Amino acid sequence: DAKTTQPPSMDCAEGRAANLPCNHSTISGNEYVYWYRQIHSQGPQYIIHGLKNNETNEMASLIITEDRKSSTLILPHATLRDTAVYYCIVRVANSNTGKLIFGQGTTLQVKP
Amino acid sequence: GAVVSQHPSRVICKSGTSVKIECRSLDFQATTMFWYRQFPKQSLMLMATSNEGSKATYEQGVEKDKFLINHASLTLSTLTVTSAHPEDSSFYICSARTSGGYNTQYFGPGTRLTVL
Numbered sequence: 286d287a288k289t290t291q292p293p294s295m296d297c298a299e300g301r302a303a304n305l306p307c308n309h310s311t312i313s314g315n316e317y318v319y320w321y322r323q324i325h326s327q328g329p330q331y332i333i334h335g336l337k338n339n340e341t342n343e344m345a346s347l348i349i350t351e352d353r354k355s356s357t358l359i360l361p362h363a364t365l366r367d368t369a370v371y372y373c374i375v376r377v378a379n380s381n382t383g384k385l386i387f388g389q390g391t392t393l394q395v396k397p
Numbered sequence: 398g399a400v401v402s403q404h405p406s407r408v409i410c411k412s413g414t415s416v417k418i419e420c421r422s423l424d425f426q427a428t429t430m431f432w433y434r435q436f437p438k439q440s441l442m443l444m445a446t447s448n449e450g451s452k453a454t455y456e457q458g459v460e461k462d463k464f465l466i467n468h469a470s471l472t473l474s475t476l477t478v479t480s481a482h483p484e485d486s487s488f489y490i491c492s493a494r495t496s497g498g499y500n501t502q503y504f505g506p507g508t509r510l511t512v513l
Binding site: 319321323326327328329330331334372383384385386387388389390 | 401403431433440441442443446488490492500501502503504505506507509
């Protein structure tokens with residue numbers, strides 16, 4: 286699976302949009318981009334995933350560049366409860382093989 | 398959404414004893430489950446992949462005789478830490494993957510193991 290690069294930390298003001306970038310320049314054509322987050326002392330929580338089209342759900346939006354070499358997770362109105370470590374992972378979906386390998390992620394601190 | 402549970406949420410044991418952690422997928426069947434370990438201020442490290450009805454596949458450097466994994470049904474996988482030592486103290490997290498569709502992985506809440 287391709288490797289991802291994320292900034293180690295980011296701050297965001299409460300109520301503002303949080304935009305978390307991820308680089309995955311070696312992504313393959315059949316690899317999806319997954320986003321998870323981990324709030325302190327809890328298991329990771331699935332947020333969203335996508336292949337090439339932008340995706341939106343009740344938690345976030347995922348914007349993938351046309352060349353698929355990078356993506357941005359957007360939390361439209363960050364709250365204090367969104368403070369967590371956010372992980373961007375690429376992996377082949379629709380497959381019974383493949384596993385999620387976690388990097389260091391981005392620690393997002395939402396401030397009042 | 399898909400729910401994965403773990404039991405116990407935390408356990409304290411004496412050095413040399415064995416500890417069993419259960420992982421259940423509550424509302425879906427999981428052919429494949431995963432076990433991760435996380436030390437303080439570090440990321441999750443994959444320990445092993447568990448497939449229902451077959452032997453687990455361990456990542457490099459993980460002792461299969463120390464971390465026994467059983468995946469006897471489509472909703473239950475167990476991790477047994479045998480002869481636990483203080484260096485095994487960690488946060489153990491399981492994950493279950495849905496079958497079909499996007500094969501999304503969902504995670505349990507984790508088990509905090511402290512070995513005295």
